[in-house]
Amino acid sequence: MTTTQARTEPDHAHGSDPHAEQIPAATGHHGPHGYSGQKDAHLKRLRRIEGQIRGLQRMVDEDVYCIDVLTQVSASTKALQSFALSLLEEHLRHCVAAAAEEGGAELDAKVAEATAAISRLLRS
Amino acid sequence: MTTTQARTEPDHAHGSDPHAEQIPAATGHHGPHGYSGQKDAHLKRLRRIEGQIRGLQRMVDEDVYCIDVLTQVSASTKALQSFALSLLEEHLRHCVAAAAEEGGAELDAKVAEATAAISRLLRS
Amino acid sequence: MTTTQARTEPDHAHGSDPHAEQIPAATGHHGPHGYSGQKDAHLKRLRRIEGQIRGLQRMVDEDVYCIDVLTQVSASTKALQSFALSLLEEHLRHCVAAAAEEGGAELDAKVAEATAAISRLLRS
Amino acid sequence: MTTTQARTEPDHAHGSDPHAEQIPAATGHHGPHGYSGQKDAHLKRLRRIEGQIRGLQRMVDEDVYCIDVLTQVSASTKALQSFALSLLEEHLRHCVAAAAEEGGAELDAKVAEATAAISRLLRS
Numbered sequence: 322m323t324t325t326q327a328r329t330e331p332d333h334a335h336g337s338d339p340h341a342e343q344i345p346a347a348t349g350h351h352g353p354h355g356y357s358g359q360k361d362a363h364l365k366r367l368r369r370i371e372g373q374i375r376g377l378q379r380m381v382d383e384d385v386y387c388i389d390v391l392t393q394v395s396a397s398t399k400a401l402q403s404f405a406l407s408l409l410e411e412h413l414r415h416c417v418a419a420a421a422e423e424g425g426a427e428l429d430a431k432v433a434e435a436t437a438a439i440s441r442l443l444r445s
Numbered sequence: 446m447t448t449t450q451a452r453t454e455p456d457h458a459h460g461s462d463p464h465a466e467q468i469p470a471a472t473g474h475h476g477p478h479g480y481s482g483q484k485d486a487h488l489k490r491l492r493r494i495e496g497q498i499r500g501l502q503r504m505v506d507e508d509v510y511c512i513d514v515l516t517q518v519s520a521s522t523k524a525l526q527s528f529a530l531s532l533l534e535e536h537l538r539h540c541v542a543a544a545a546e547e548g549g550a551e552l553d554a555k556v557a558e559a560t561a562a563i564s565r566l567l568r569s
Numbered sequence: 570m571t572t573t574q575a576r577t578e579p580d581h582a583h584g585s586d587p588h589a590e591q592i593p594a595a596t597g598h599h600g601p602h603g604y605s606g607q608k609d610a611h612l613k614r615l616r617r618i619e620g621q622i623r624g625l626q627r628m629v630d631e632d633v634y635c636i637d638v639l640t641q642v643s644a645s646t647k648a649l650q651s652f653a654l655s656l657l658e659e660h661l662r663h664c665v666a667a668a669a670e671e672g673g674a675e676l677d678a679k680v681a682e683a684t685a686a687i688s689r690l691l692r693s
Numbered sequence: 694m695t696t697t698q699a700r701t702e703p704d705h706a707h708g709s710d711p712h713a714e715q716i717p718a719a720t721g722h723h724g725p726h727g728y729s730g731q732k733d734a735h736l737k738r739l740r741r742i743e744g745q746i747r748g749l750q751r752m753v754d755e756d757v758y759c760i761d762v763l764t765q766v767s768a769s770t771k772a773l774q775s776f777a778l779s780l781l782e783e784h785l786r787h788c789v790a791a792a793a794e795e796g797g798a799e800l801d802a803k804v805a806e807a808t809a810a811i812s813r814l815l816r817s
Contacts, residue, residue, distance in 0.1 A: 360505060360506070360508075363505045364502055364505055364506065367498060367501050367502045367505065368502065370498050371495060371498045371499060371502070374491060374494050374495045374498055375495060377491050378488055378491045378492065378495070381484060381487045381488055381491065382484070382488065384484075387532050387533075387535065387536040387540070388536070388558055388559070388562050390532060391529055391532060391533065391536075391562040391565070391566065392562065392565060394525055394526075394528065394529045394532075394566070395529075395562075395565040395566050395568075395569040396569070397525055398522055398525050398526065398529075398566070398569040399569040401518055401521055401522050401525070402518075402522065402569070402815050404518065405515055405518045405519075405522075406808055406811065406812050406815070408511050408514060408515060408518075409511075409515065409808060409811065410804060410805070410808040411511065412511040412512070412515075413785070413789060413804045413807060413808065414800065414801065414804045416511070417785060417789060417790075417793070418789075418790075418793035418796075418800055418804075419793075421789070421790035421791075421793035421794065422793065422794070424790075428786065428790055429786065432782060432785045432786045432790075433782070434512055435512070435785060436778055436781060436782040436785065438512050438515040438516065438519075439778065439781065439811055439814075440778050441515070441516060441519040442515065442518070442519055442522070442811075442815060443774050443778070443814060443815060444519075444692055444693075445519040445520070445522040445523040445526070445692075526691050530684055530687065530688050530691070533684060533687065534680055534681070534684040537661070537665060537680045537683060537684065538676065538677065538680045541661060541665060541666075541669070542665075542666075542669035542672075542676055542680075543669075545665070545666035545667075545669035545670065546669065546670070548666075552662065552666055553662065556658060556661045556662045556666075557658070559661060560654055560657060560658040560661065563654065563657065563687055563690075564654050566687075566691060567650050567654070567690060567691060568816055568817075569816075608753060608754070608756075611753045612750055612753055612754065615746060615749050615750045615753065616750065618746050619743060619746045619747060619750070622739060622742050622743045622746055623743060625739050626736055626739045626740065626743070629732060629735045629736055629739065630732070630736065632732075635780050635781075635783065635784040635788070636784070636806055636807070636810050638780060639777055639780060639781065639784075639810040639813070639814065640810065640813060642773055642774075642776065642777045642780075642814070643777075643810075643813040643814055643816075643817040644817070645773055646770055646773050646774065646777075646814070646817040647817040649766055649769055649770050649773070650766075650770065650817070652766065653763055653766045653767075653770075656759050656762055656763060656766075657759075657763065659759065660759040660760070660763075664759070682760055683760070686760050686763040686764065686767075689763070689764060689767040690763065690766070690767050690770070692767075693767040693768070693770040693771040693774070
């Protein structure tokens with residue numbers, strides 16, 4: 322996570338500035354991402370999850386019964402995994418499919434990378 | 446979730462007011478919760494998770510490579526489950542143990558309730 | 570797992586012999602287990618899961634479409650977790666409740682042990 | 694599961710007979726599967742898992758301490774998910790990649806199907 326954070330944190334300080342040209346390495350490296358088209362839907366989803374996490378803070382702050390807090394944690398986890406699945410579906414449709422056209426080592430690398438990501442989701 | 450939200454949302458409007466006496470039903474019903482003693486630690490943990498979710502929004506906004514976004518989702522999910530486990534441990538130590546002293550139906554109910562919560566965590 | 574296996578494997582050779590007195594260390598150490606009463610139900614459940622795993626072998630052997638194999642893997646995993654939950658429920662009802670009566674360090678140890686087991690289930 | 698079982702059970706009665714031509718619908722429908730090449734590795738893995746499930750039956754039969762049984766359940770679940778991941782990796786490399794060459798609706802269908810399978814694994 323540290324690497325990823327490090328990659329995005331610097332830009333964070335700029336607040337509302339447009340970030341597109343500030344991370345040329347990332348966009349140049351990977352090309353247009355599969356999920357760009359659904360960016361708004363993804364952001365909306367993540368803002369709802371952020372609201373759920375703030376709801377959890379209120380619940381703890383107000384001494385809500387722990388089982389009810391746990392139910393809300395399960396809902397948030399499910400929402401995060403649902404977001405991950407939609408991201409993964411786009412990734413398979415675009416990036417893995419693009420790699421399939423190149424074939425060979427490129428396809429193998431993309432498939433191994435996607436499988437490792439799925440494995441991390443399963444173990445989390 | 447709706448029920449739980451409904452139970453906490455009303456108080457939310459009061460912002461920084463002390464909430465203790467505003468939710469007498471909940472605290473009166475369940476007694477002092479096991480997690481009250483670690484409230485600060487829990488809130489700190491949840492604020493970090495909230496920061497991770499905002500980090501995810503930045504990553505999507507900046508078109509970070511989807512596999513890197515998925516790695517961060519896994520980290521956030523893991524953090525949420527880790528929070529759930531610490532909540533559950535306190536619940537078993539306090540609420541379930543208290544029910545054990547009363548025994549019989551009270552213990553059975555608390556154990557069934559905790560098991561159902563664990564089942565929801567496993568399936569999420 | 571090796572330790573546990575080592576503990577049970579020796580007795581396995583005895584086949585249908587009654588095992589009760591062959592593992593005095595285990596029963597003497599932990600007392601009558603919470604799940605003993607439901608032993609038949611547990612064994613029946615596990616035999617069904619064993620049948621599912623053999624079904625998976627047939628599917629692979631017969632070149633069944635991989636997505637269908639994955640669906641059966643999900644069903645088997647779900648059955649295993651369902652078995653784990655019923656075992657855990659009995660453990661909380663009996664062992665943790667018994668520790669609650671002793672209180673203090675004994676309760677803390679049992680709760681920490683149960684939480685670690687739940688954590689392993691969540692991460693698997 | 695019933696459907697899948699029904700599809701494979703009939704052939705099961707034939708024991709060691711070659712099954713290839715007995716399930717023409719399945720093989721004809723899907724073509725040579727991605728995992729056929731690793732069939733032996735898959736079967737070996739599944740036989741080990743079957744052994745783990747039998748080990749669980751022995752543990753329950755011998756009244757092994759429930760926490761130790763739960764540890765073995767976690768190990769078996771992990772082994773099943775690891776098998777699922779290797780199956781999924783081959784599926785992405787072969788079936789999804791083949792669909793990518795056809796593109797359009799065929800690719801969309803395969804990606805949606807794979808994502809649904811991953812979703813079932815996550816929720817189990």
